[in-house]
Amino acid sequence: MSCFYGYPERAKRRDSWSLIRRLSGLDSLPWLIMGDFNDLMYESDKQGNVPHPNYLLNGFRETITDRHLSEIDLCGGNFTWEKSRGSTNWVGEKLDRGFASSSWWTKFPLCNLRVIQTSHSDHDPINLVLLKVDISKQKFQFRFENMWLKESSFVAEVTEAWKNIPAYHLLPKLIEVSSFMDKWGRKFFHKFREKVKEQKRIMDDLVDRLDDDSMQAYRTAKGNLNDLLYQEEAYWKQRAKMFWLTEGDENTMFFHSSASARKKLNHIDHLFDNNGVCIKDQEGMADIIFNHFSNLFTGVMAEDDFEHMECPRQVTDEHNAQLVEDLTFGEFTLAVK
Known part of the structure; x- marks a missing residue:
């Protein structure tokens, strides 16, 4: 698999096409190339006031055809880059995509690409899905999560539970409150995941609608997704024990990797x-x-x-x-x- 980034300058597009040709001939193994090509194949790959030059459309399309590559279906939106959404100057383009050789299609006939809606960038990443797999679920263990504090109802509900527990000593009262937070956390965890999926689903449904109501709903869903991802970042930050990094810098994947690394360090291999x-x-x-x-x-x-x-x-x-x-x-x- 090759991850590709094409030259953004139009004068260098031929260099990008030549590089694709060279990469395709390096090996006979099943091959996939995906990324930001900064190029379009068809007029329908762009929506906006200024049409894309035909010589660029033809040059990129001929390169893909000559190397006998087939495009992988893109789900979740027609465009992966946009600017000026909500105005008359709005432009959307399908710059990110993937292509595969015939031998790749033989091994992965059901593969596709999925657009991932983001809250900060005007450029949406794409995710390669080879096939559907079921991920085993690990047993949920109680931990106090910092992300709970970002839920407005949490403090009020725990305070109410504390007041309603009839206990004469501190220890049994702490045990009861911990049990309450354990159950609350289980429900919150599942609701949180569902909220993220719901906001992404809304954005997927509205991404190609250009009427005022749809654009306003899209911006609202995008803001909600941003808040949820901020909570997710705080969650993985706590698990990773990386408190020297601030939240809000799109470090979720780093925190997740750090938490996984800590788990590996705690494992005795031999x-x-x-x-x-x-x-x-x-x-x-x-x-x-x-x-x-x-x-x-x-x-x-x-x-x-x-x-x-x-x-x-x-x-x-x-x-x-x-x-x-x-x-x-x-x-x-x-x-x-």
């Missing part, structure tokens, strides 16, 4: 036993850990070991006597209050 042999299976690594700590806490030190230890005694006989005394009910009550 251990070495006492003989220096690398053990990778779970049962073998469990035996190494068990034996290590068993020897660590049950081993008997020789008298000579104590003589060479330069550790001053800190626990007196009186302290030892207090430590082995039975726990009283008063001490228990004082600890849990």
Whole structure:
């Protein structure tokens, strides 16, 4: 697969076409080229006041045809770049697209490209979908998420729950509130994903409508999507523990990658036993850990070991006597209050 960016200058378009020809002949493997070509193939690829020059349309189309490439269907909108939406000078163009060789189509006959609606840029990215797959869902674990604080109803609902919990001590009350936030978070997580999908769906439906009402609805949906993505960025930022980066800089993918990296660092892939042999299976690594700590806490030190230890005694006989005394009910009550 080749990711391509064509020269934006019209005088250099022939250089872009020549590069496509050279890339297509480098290998006989199944090949896909996609990206921002800064070129159009047909008049229908643009909507605006100024038509695209025919010599550029013909030159780009001949390049694709000569290399026996077929265009991949683009879903989610007719254009991937626009400017001046909502005015009489609005222009939309299909600059981003993908093309594939016949051998690629043999391996991925159901592939397509999807336009991803964005909230900040006037240039929408495209996503390659090879085929539909089901992603396994991991068990939801309770964590306090900073993104909850951006939901206006969260503080009020938690405050109300706190007031309505009949508890005489702090610990059981905290447990009840944590349980409430756990259930609230589960509902919020699913509602949040649905909200993102809904705003993108609205933008997909309105992206090609040019009447005033549709454009206003499009701008509203775009603003709502921006707010939701800001919350998503805060979510992954907390998971990644990257607090030195500010929110609102389109760092969601970076935070997501950082969180994934932290998860990998917390994973034990292998251990070495006492003989220096690398053990990778779970049962073998469990035996190494068990034996290590068993020897660590049950081993008997020789008298000579104590003589060479330069550790001053800190626990007196009186302290030892207090430590082995039975726990009283008063001490228990004082600890849990």
